Amino acid sequence: MSPGPWALYNGQVISALVAALVCIAPAAGTASPAPTTSTPAPAASAPAGAATPSTTATTTATSSTSPSTSLSTAPPAERSRLLLHPAADGTVTVRDPNGRVAASVIVRGGQDLALDLAPGRYSVTDDTGTTRAVELQAGSTLEHSTTRAAAPAPARPVAATPAPEGPAKGPAPTVTKPPPRKHPHDHERRHGGSGWKRIVAPLMSATIPGSGQILNGQPGKGVGMFLGTASLGAGALALYLTRNPLDNSSPGLNGSTFGAEVVNGAGFGLLTGALSMLYAAQIMDAYGVAAHAGRPKPATRHRFSLQLTRMATVGFRAGDPAAAYYPDWGFNFQAQVYKRLSVGLSDLSLKYGTARTTVQGGVRLSYRFYDKGRLWVGGSLGLILQGTAGRRPRPLGDVVSASDRTSAFAAIPYAQLDLRLFFLDHWSLDLIPRVSAPFGTRFYRRDLALPSHAATFELGTGVGVVF
Amino acid sequence: MRRLRSLARASALLSALLAPLVTVPSIGCVIGYRGAVEVEGDFPLTDVDAVRVALPDTPIAVLGQPLATSLHIDGVWTSVGGSKRSAADNASAPALNFAREGRFGALTAVIPLQSADVVDLEVGSITMPDDRDLEIWTGVGDVEVAQMHGNISIDVDAGRVTVFGGDGGVGIDTGAGDLEIETTGNLDAHTGRGRIVVRQDGVGGNDVIVSTKRGDIEVTLRSDANLDLKIDAVGDIRVQTRTVSTVTAGSFAREVGNGTVKIWLTTDAGSVTVRLDESL
Numbered sequence: 001m002s003p004g005p006w007a008l009y010n011g012q013v014i015s016a017l018v019a020a021l022v023c024i025a026p027a028a029g030t031a032s033p034a035p036t037t038s039t040p041a042p043a044a045s046a047p048a049g050a051a052t053p054s055t056t057a058t059t060t061a062t063s064s065t066s067p068s069t070s071l072s073t074a075p076p077a078e079r080s081r082l083l084l085h086p087a088a089d090g091t092v093t094v095r096d097p098n099g100r101v102a103a104s105v106i107v108r109g110g111q112d113l114a115l116d117l118a119p120g121r122y123s124v125t126d127d128t129g130t131t132r133a134v135e136l137q138a139g140s141t142l143e144h145s146t147t148r149a150a151a152p153a154p155a156r157p158v159a160a161t162p163a164p165e166g167p168a169k170g171p172a173p174t175v176t177k178p179p180p181r182k183h184p185h186d187h188e189r190r191h192g193g194s195g196w197k198r199i200v201a202p203l204m205s206a207t208i209p210g211s212g213q214i215l216n217g218q219p220g221k222g223v224g225m226f227l228g229t230a231s232l233g234a235g236a237l238a239l240y241l242t243r244n245p246l247d248n249s250s251p252g253l254n255g256s257t258f259g260a261e262v263v264n265g266a267g268f269g270l271l272t273g274a275l276s277m278l279y280a281a282q283i284m285d286a287y288g289v290a291a292h293a294g295r296p297k298p299a300t301r302h303r304f305s306l307q308l309t310r311m312a313t314v315g316f317r318a319g320d321p322a323a324a325y326y327p328d329w330g331f332n333f334q335a336q337v338y339k340r341l342s343v344g345l346s347d348l349s350l351k352y353g354t355a356r357t358t359v360q361g362g363v364r365l366s367y368r369f370y371d372k373g374r375l376w377v378g379g380s381l382g383l384i385l386q387g388t389a390g391r392r393p394r395p396l397g398d399v400v401s402a403s404d405r406t407s408a409f410a411a412i413p414y415a416q417l418d419l420r421l422f423f424l425d426h427w428s429l430d431l432i433p434r435v436s437a438p439f440g441t442r443f444y445r446r447d448l449a450l451p452s453h454a455a456t457f458e459l460g461t462g463v464g465v466v467f
Numbered sequence: 468m469r470r471l472r473s474l475a476r477a478s479a480l481l482s483a484l485l486a487p488l489v490t491v492p493s494i495g496c497v498i499g500y501r502g503a504v505e506v507e508g509d510f511p512l513t514d515v516d517a518v519r520v521a522l523p524d525t526p527i528a529v530l531g532q533p534l535a536t537s538l539h540i541d542g543v544w545t546s547v548g549g550s551k552r553s554a555a556d557n558a559s560a561p562a563l564n565f566a567r568e569g570r571f572g573a574l575t576a577v578i579p580l581q582s583a584d585v586v587d588l589e590v591g592s593i594t595m596p597d598d599r600d601l602e603i604w605t606g607v608g609d610v611e612v613a614q615m616h617g618n619i620s621i622d623v624d625a626g627r628v629t630v631f632g633g634d635g636g637v638g639i640d641t642g643a644g645d646l647e648i649e650t651t652g653n654l655d656a657h658t659g660r661g662r663i664v665v666r667q668d669g670v671g672g673n674d675v676i677v678s679t680k681r682g683d684i685e686v687t688l689r690s691d692a693n694l695d696l697k698i699d700a701v702g703d704i705r706v707q708t709r710t711v712s713t714v715t716a717g718s719f720a721r722e723v724g725n726g727t728v729k730i731w732l733t734t735d736a737g738s739v740t741v742r743l744d745e746s747l
Binding site: 244245246248249250251265266269270273312313314315316317318319320326353354355356388390406407408437438440441443447448449450451452453454455456457458459 | 494495496497498499501524525526528545546547548549550553554557580581582583584585586587588589590607608609624625626627642643644
């Protein structure tokens with residue numbers, strides 16, 4: 001008794017998960033490229049048996065026709081049709097690229113049979129052992145015919161026919177073009193690829209970079225993503241570990257280590273910026289492939305946009321070390337109030353220093369002057385406001401300096417360029433060069449601050465979503 | 468030699484020129500000025516027995532003077548600013564403050580919040596009467612104390628600590644940095660990462676309790692009488708005195724006489740050497 005289709009389907013899902021978990025290890029190597037389509041459906045068989053004539057096969061492509069018999073072996077969302085025209089009685093076996101049997105049917109000569117399969121590449125083998133490669137596309141129908149040999153041989157067992165290696169020579173199969181659609185990705189969008197993969201693949205990539213790609217059947221890309229993020233992370237960690245506070249504890253340094261600290265800070269900023277961008281990109285990619293999202297079509301008529309950014313620069317500081325890396329994480333929330341024009345709150349964050357707490361927020365006006373394809377380019381003007389409260393130590397005796405203020409305020413106007421590259425219809429990676437000049441001391445986390453009127457060039461990286 | 472100096476100067480100039488060229492297009496930069504203001508203060512210590520010096524990140528050197536009656540400090544406030552004027556304003560904004568409560572006094576830096584983290588103090592030297600107890604707090608900075616005979620207590624986040632004196636006892640805690648102590652007082656010192664070198668001064672007989680998470684320990688005793696030796700080390704342990712002599716590893720414990728002098732040494736990664744100063 002053969003297992004039911006769903007039992008086989010579930011079995012393949014489990015094996016795919018196990019394979020993905022195994023392949024997460026860096027030693028996964030460069031596996032042969034897997035198809036980008038979903039896993040083929042399980043095999044189906046038709047009743048009745050017959051003799052196995054020797055046949056040669058040719059394939060022709062026509063528009064869809066209604067076969068006399070139809071067997072569905074794929075979920076309706078991914079259905080494509082292989083229409084068999086057997087010239088004689090026999091058996092036809094359809095295998096996926098991994099060699100697994102997708103369908104095995106017994107056919108009668110002159111009686112058409114239709115197989116509904118998931119889109120993808122298959123090999124079709126008849127009783128003569130002749131194998132042909134066919135490619136099924138979503139929504140299309142491919143017709144495959146078999147004809148008798150010029151000199152029919154007597155029926156003989158299938159096992160007696162040597163199976164040639166690889167596809168036989170002959171006319172290459174072509175696929176009926178699907179009817180034109182309004183948008184090329186509407187079909188994928190409507191059906192959304194494999195449901196569980198859309199959730200699991202990005203989650204896996206978020207946990208272990210590249211693992212979602214491996215789950216999606218792209219082991220090469222997955223290993224590349226993993227090695228890329230691991231390398232960037234290791235580089236950033238190595239730079240971080242080279243910072244030794246004892247390098248700056250000696251008297252008389254007077255900023256002599258400025259150059260080395262600038263290089264260290266710039267390197268750390270670049271590596272962590274690239275790491276965060278790659279990390280976010282591979283999560284988006286895992287979702288996009290799992291959902292068959294195709295080329296993104298950003299929503300230019302969105303209502304709101306949300307952004308998480310890290311603005312960063314390397315600048316001087318008083319004392320030793322003489323230079324430092326200044327990161328500034330913040331949330332931005334904007335509404336598109338007119339075509340391409342957005343306003344909203346920006347740079348929302350909270351910063352804790354050695355003896356102070358800073359609340360930061362701002363307003364921003366943005367205009368998008370280029371939005372062709374997946375790249376948006378815009379410009380923004382904004383104003384960051386910072387309020388800082390200092391924690392005064394418990395005074396000793398009665399002497400407390402009157403100049404020991406416990407609150408401070410700063411306004412930081414800025415202009416910036418907004419570069420957004422969309423990886424999904426709503427999700428983008430953002431690169432934001434910014435120039436600003438604070439009025440009042442601009443506080444960062446820990447013991448970092450930039451003085452009033454110091455012109456600052458920052459490079460921001462971030463993730464944005466529009467909805 | 469002159470050529471080496473000029474090469475070093477050219478290299479420094481090149482790196483100073485290249486740094487903005489590399490960083491501006493890649494991550495950004497900040498344009499501004501540096502400022503500096505010299506600072507000097509003199510605070511009488513009449514009726515003050517113990518002094519705390521609590522300053523922001525700075526190297527601190529304290530020298531005890533028998534005839535001094537006040538605490539004297541000199542140094543430089545360095546700053547950054549967006550303009551020359553704001554850099555100068557920031558450098559002159561902070562002040563040193565000496566507060567008293569009973570017979571205890573504390574020297575602190577008062578920095579307005581508006582100038583916090585854009586100014587830094589670089590202490591040149593501190594002199595004070597040598598018989599006062601001294602307590603030093605700072606963040607990152609090497610600390611050196613000499614010729615102080617009272618109790619010395621030092622708490623540093625990161626910095627090398629050197630103490631000569633401290634007859635009334637020495638207590639040191641630093642997150643990272645080598646320790647070098649020569650004292651006649653009881654010693655309790657700990658460093659998170661660094662080598663510890665201790666020399667008993669005078670006739671010896673004072674306790675030595677030291678530990679480091681990573682680094683060697685080297686102790687020179689002036690007397691090996693009445694020792695209570697407890698040594699834990701991942702590396703080698705070498706003890707060479709007239710009463711105890713061993714080479715081992717792991718841990719070692721030995722009591723000599725009535726065991727009243729604690730020599731407790733611990734290193735999580737390093738070796739321990741204990742020897743007797745034979746010059747006596």
